Amino acid sequence: MSTPATPTPATPSTVTDDAALLPAVAEIAERIGARVLARYSPDARPATRDDIMSVFGPMEEEAAEGVQAALAAIRPQATWLGEDEEEKLQGELPAGEWWISDLVEGAINHLHGLTEWGTTITLVRDNQPVLGVVHQPIGNVTYTAVRGGGAYRDGTRLRASAKTDLKVAMMTTSQDGGEDQAQRRHIGKAFAAMLDSALLVRSTIPTTFPLLGVATGQYDAYWQFQPEMSGVGAGVLLATEAGAIATDLHGRPWRSGADLLVAAPGVHAAALNVLSSTT
Known part of the structure; x- marks a missing residue:
């Protein structure tokens, strides 16, 4: 696969600008989740590698349909970076903005009837995630965050643990x-x-x-x-x-x-x- 294209210079962005992208990004993640959920069964128990791959490949292809174009329409300054291209980089990403996604995060769980799987979409700017959406179809839960703007689960503010020991x-x-x-x-x-x-x-x-x-x-x-x-x-x-x-x-x-x-x-x-x- 070719080296990822260099993204066009991004216009200055603020917390407000990035937050304005969230509803559309969440909608894309939820749309992907609905497709993948249609293939899910809590009774799935693959017995062989062939069993796994026969479901995984078509599921990934269906999940990916139209995603790059949809994200490009939301933030054209950002370039799509596929998992294969990211793996070849082996470290820091090039400067600029990148859309990075795991369309079926936890696919192996999905294929075994487990519940911890979903879709992640991240906007990365100069090697720092600045916008993130995670949609978990089981339970229909969506997590969202913008750098500097807090983290939320279905609109409820999240807080890290208060433990000190x-x-x-x-x-x-x-x-x-x-x-x-x-x-x-x-x-x-x-x-x-x-x-x-x-x-x-x-x-x-x-x-x-x-x-x-x-x-x-x-x-x-x-x-x-x-x-x-x-x-x-x-x-x-x-x-x-x-x-x-x-x-x-x-x-x-x-x-x-x-x-x-x-x-x-x-x-x-x-x-x-x-x-x-x-x-």
């Missing part, structure tokens, strides 16, 4: 299973260290849903090694707009391509100390 914290993580052997050892070491330090540690997929849990205050922190923006962008924005702190594992502000820790303010430093000790 890591020993009573609910921690979450997720890895995609494609890591090399050294990275897998690091993942195991970090998980074990956090088990010794927190009340509970949960590993789950997809990445968006534990981040939503941080945004709602139900979880206290989330970490992941080498995440892609398409997997975490909307969730990071929602969590930070709800009051959480997002950094890399050196305590620096998080940017695309870096390891990620998103945590409630009262436990972030302690969680960072645990995770940084495993590097």
